[in-house]
Structures are given as C-alpha cells and as structure tokens.
Amino acid sequence: MSLAHVLLTSLLEQPATGFELARRFDKAIGQFWQATHQQIYRELARMEAAGWIAAAPRVGSGRSRKRSYGVLPAGREELLRWAGEEAPLQALRDELMVRLRAEAIAGPLGLEREIARHMALHRDKLRAYRAIEAEDFAPGRVLSRKARVMHLILKAGIRYEESWIAWSAEALAELAALAEGGEGGVQPPRRSSR
Amino acid sequence: MSLAHVLLTSLLEQPATGFELARRFDKAIGQFWQATHQQIYRELARMEAAGWIAAAPRVGSGRSRKRSYGVLPAGREELLRWAGEEAPLQALRDELMVRLRAEAIAGPLGLEREIARHMALHRDKLRAYRAIEAEDFAPGRVLSRKARVMHLILKAGIRYEESWIAWSAEALAELAALAEGGEGGVQPPRRSSR
DNA sequence: CGTTACATGTAACCGGTTACATGATTTG
DNA sequence: CAAATCATGTAACCGGTTACATGTAACG
Numbered sequence: 001m002s003l004a005h006v007l008l009t010s011l012l013e014q015p016a017t018g019f020e021l022a023r024r025f026d027k028a029i030g031q032f033w034q035a036t037h038q039q040i041y042r043e044l045a046r047m048e049a050a051g052w053i054a055a056a057p058r059v060g061s062g063r064s065r066k067r068s069y070g071v072l073p074a075g076r077e078e079l080l081r082w083a084g085e086e087a088p089l090q091a092l093r094d095e096l097m098v099r100l101r102a103e104a105i106a107g108p109l110g111l112e113r114e115i116a117r118h119m120a121l122h123r124d125k126l127r128a129y130r131a132i133e134a135e136d137f138a139p140g141r142v143l144s145r146k147a148r149v150m151h152l153i154l155k156a157g158i159r160y161e162e163s164w165i166a167w168s169a170e171a172l173a174e175l176a177a178l179a180e181g182g183e184g185g186v187q188p189p190r191r192s193s194r
Numbered sequence: 195m196s197l198a199h200v201l202l203t204s205l206l207e208q209p210a211t212g213f214e215l216a217r218r219f220d221k222a223i224g225q226f227w228q229a230t231h232q233q234i235y236r237e238l239a240r241m242e243a244a245g246w247i248a249a250a251p252r253v254g255s256g257r258s259r260k261r262s263y264g265v266l267p268a269g270r271e272e273l274l275r276w277a278g279e280e281a282p283l284q285a286l287r288d289e290l291m292v293r294l295r296a297e298a299i300a301g302p303l304g305l306e307r308e309i310a311r312h313m314a315l316h317r318d319k320l321r322a323y324r325a326i327e328a329e330d331f332a333p334g335r336v337l338s339r340k341a342r343v344m345h346l347i348l349k350a351g352i353r354y355e356e357s358w359i360a361w362s363a364e365a366l367a368e369l370a371a372l373a374e375g376g377e378g379g380v381q382p383p384r385r386s387s388r
Numbered sequence: 389c390g391t392t393a394c395a396t397g398t399a400a401c402c403g404g405t406t407a408c409a410t411g412a413t414t415t416g
Numbered sequence: 417c418a419a420a421t422c423a424t425g426t427a428a429c430c431g432g433t434t435a436c437a438t439g440t441a442a443c444g
Contacts, residue, residue: 104343149298
C-alpha cells in the first residue's frame with residue numbers, strides 16, 4: 001500500500017489539501033505513481049483516522065471548504081518504518097507486449113503503426129524529462145542532497161524512456177525485415193544455406 | 195482488459211486447461227503480464243459465457259476433472275479486433291522510487307541496501323532471459339516469423355532489466371558520494387567555488 | 389453575471405490478491 | 417498407501433477506475 005506513503009512524503013515536504021496533492025502527483029512522483037482525486041480523498045480519510053495526519057480547521061464555508069493536512073509524529077514514524085521494508089521487484093504489465101505476442105501467434109496484424117505511435121509517445125516523455133533536468137538539475141550547479149536524490153528518480157525515468165525508444169526502433173526494423181523477406185508464419189525456405 | 199486476450203492468444207497457440215494456462219504464464223508472456231489461477235478460472239468462465247472459447251467434454255470424474263479449452267471463431271475475431279486497438283502508454287508504478295523520494299525528503303534512510311538488493315534481482319532476471327535467448331534464439335539460426343517476434347518480446351525484457359541495472363549502479367555511486375561528501379539535507383557550504 | 393478553476397465528496401464497479409476447500413492423479 | 421502434484425473452485429477483500437453530484441472562489 002504505497003499511496004499512503006506517497007502522500008505522507010508529499011505532506012512532509014509541504015502541508016497540502018487533497019486537491020493540491022492530486023496536482024502534485026503530476027510533477028513530483030507522477031512518473032512512478034499515480035492517483036486520482038477520489039483515491040486521494042479516501043486515503044486521506046483513512047490516514048486521518050489512523051492518526052498519521054491532521055487537518056487544519058476548515059477554511060471557507062459550505063460543502064467544499066478546504067482541508068489542509070499536515071503529518072503527525074505517528075505518520076512520520078510510519079513512513080520511516082515503511083521505507084525500511086523490503087519490497088519485491090515491481091511486476092511489469094504491458095499491453096503492447098501482449099499485442100505483440102498475439103501478432104507472433106495469430107499472424108501479421110500490422111502492429112508497426114502502434115509501435116511507432118508508442119515510440120513517439122516515449123519520445124515526448126523523454127523530451128519533457130530532459131527539459132525538467134535542464135531546468136532543475138543543470139550540470140555544474142551545486143545541488144542539495146534532496147535535489148540530487150530527486151535527480152536520481154528523474155534519471156530512472158529517463159533511462160526507462162530511452163530503453164523503450166531503442167527497443168521500438170529495433171522492433172520496427174525487425175518487423176520491416178520480416179515483411180519484405182520470407183514471411184508467412186512458418187519457416188522460410190531459404191534455398192542456398194544448408 | 196488484457197487478461198482475456200492473453201488467454202485467447204495462449205489457447206490459440208495450443209488448447210489448454212486453466213491450470214496449464216497458469217503455468218504457461220511463467221514462461222511465455224510472464225515478463226509482461228501475470229495472473230493467478232483464480233483469476234484465470236474466473237476469466238475462462240466469462241469467456242466461455244461470451245462464446246469466445248469452448249471446453250472439450252470433462253475428462254475424469256468428481257470435482258476436479260479437467261476442462262480443456264479451445265478458441266471459437268468469435269474468440270479469434272475478438273482477439274484480432276482488440277489487437278488493432280490503440281492503447282495508452284502503460285503507467286509505471288514503482289515502490290522503490292516512492293521510497294527514494296521519501297529518502298530525498300525525510301533524510302537519509304539507508305536505502306542503499308535495498309537498491310543493491312533490487313540490482314541483484316534484476317541481474318538474476320537478466321541472466322535468466324539471456325539463457326532463454328541462447329537456447330531459443332541462438333544467433334545464426336534460421337528462425338520462423340513467430341520465433342523472431344517472440345524474440346522481440348524477450349529483447350524488451352532484456353533492455354528493461356539492463357536499464358535498471360545501469361540505473362542501480364549510478365544510484366549507488368551517487369548515494370555513496372552523498373554519504374562521504376557534504377550531506378545533511380541542506381545545501382552544503384562548499385567554500386572555494388563561489 | 390457567466391465561465392473557469394478550485395475543492396470535496398458518494399456510489400458502483402472491476403480486476404487483482406489472499407485465504408481456504410476439495411478432490412483426482414501420479415509416483416515413490 | 418502416503419506424499420506430491422495436478423486441477424478446479426468459492427469467498428472476502430482491497431485498491432484503482434469511472435460516473436456523478438455539489439458547491440466556492442476568482443476573473444473577465
């Protein structure tokens with residue numbers, strides 16, 4: 001159950017309302033964890049019940065007055081406890097690979113377009129990450145410990161995108177070769193070798 | 195909903211019981227999709243109700259007699275229809291990155307051990323993938339179209355593991371540098387380089 | 389004064405996870 | 417015959433998703 005710990009970390013950095021937390025996901029850890037506002041409100045309610053966080057008195061009136069949360073000592077302890085736990089490798093799930101397997105078994109499906117489209121999306125992400133890197137972690141700048149660790153997280157995202165881009169190029173080349181050379185789903189005859 | 199389509203693909207390759215499908219996940223697409231046997235039985239029942247697959251008459255007696263499923267024409271059509279759909283980039287979720295962010299914000303937590311442990315696990319996976327590659331897709335061998343596409347899937351897994359291994363090495367080096375150099379959570383003073 | 393952004397929630401659903409139960413078949 | 421493996425299922429739960437409802441605050 002990581003969502004609670006993402007929220008604890010975020011609130012520890014800066015107290016916030018549920019709404020602000022939802023937006024913060026986009027920038028901060030959004031590469032590696034996502035949550036909708038409904039999930040966040042539900043989780044905040046649980047965390048408050050558990051005594052990990054507390055809300056400042058509501059501001060405004062009516063149904064939608066703000067609730068700004070801060071982390072209580074018990075919440076901080078919980079975060080540290082959790083951070084020390086071991087976790088298994090995150091299981092990967094990728095629909096595109098499922099489609100590619102279908103392509104392998106149920107004959108040519110013309111997956112090239114979809115792979116090219118994904119490649120472009122990965123390129124966009126990479127470009128966005130590189131822009132953040134140039135802005136926040138420019139080389140030569142003296143960075144705080146916090147910034148340097150945050151940079152590591154960003155670098156993981158960069159490597160991830162790069163590796164998918166490289167794979168996409170390889171896959172497109174291979175599928176193109178398959179389309180022009182001997183295709184057909186079974187062993188190509190290949191006269192001259194053996 | 196990819197599980198149904200993973201199962202359709204697998205059954206198209208070779209009719210099987212739920213139990214066999216569960217085992218097949220380990221070898222075939224297990225890198226990129228996983229399912230427990232409970233999920234598989236539930237999904238098979240739905241697919242049968244939808245008229246996508248049909249079971250051969252039960253073999254044996256009592257509660258646990260085998261049901262071997264095969265794909266009906268409607269199932270094959272469904273798979274082709276689905277394979278042509280566009281899908282968004284798979285969202286990433288990685289607890290280790292959540293921990294690393296906690297490390298950035300809530301001070302040094304000694305995450306090095308956990309990162310090293312993950313690195314070793316990624317190395318193990320990479321070794322296993324390379325072994326499969328050497329066995330099934332040895333260079334120089336003439337491969338069928340199907341084998342060449344399957345090889346692409348494996349290569350995606352290989353690149354993925356490699357990129358995490360490279361990242362882990364970088365992260366460990368950076369955390370080590372942080373531990374010996376100026377740490378402390380705030381900007382280090384650094385006299386001479388104004 | 390109307391639109392956009394801010395802000396919080398309820399309800400229903402769905403897929404994935406965990407625990408538990410049961411029996412058949414194979415093998416030492 | 418006992419143990420391990422094969423094989424199928426029920427039930428409860430939990431986190432993530434989607435749809436819907438409601439109201440406030442800021443701005444042109």
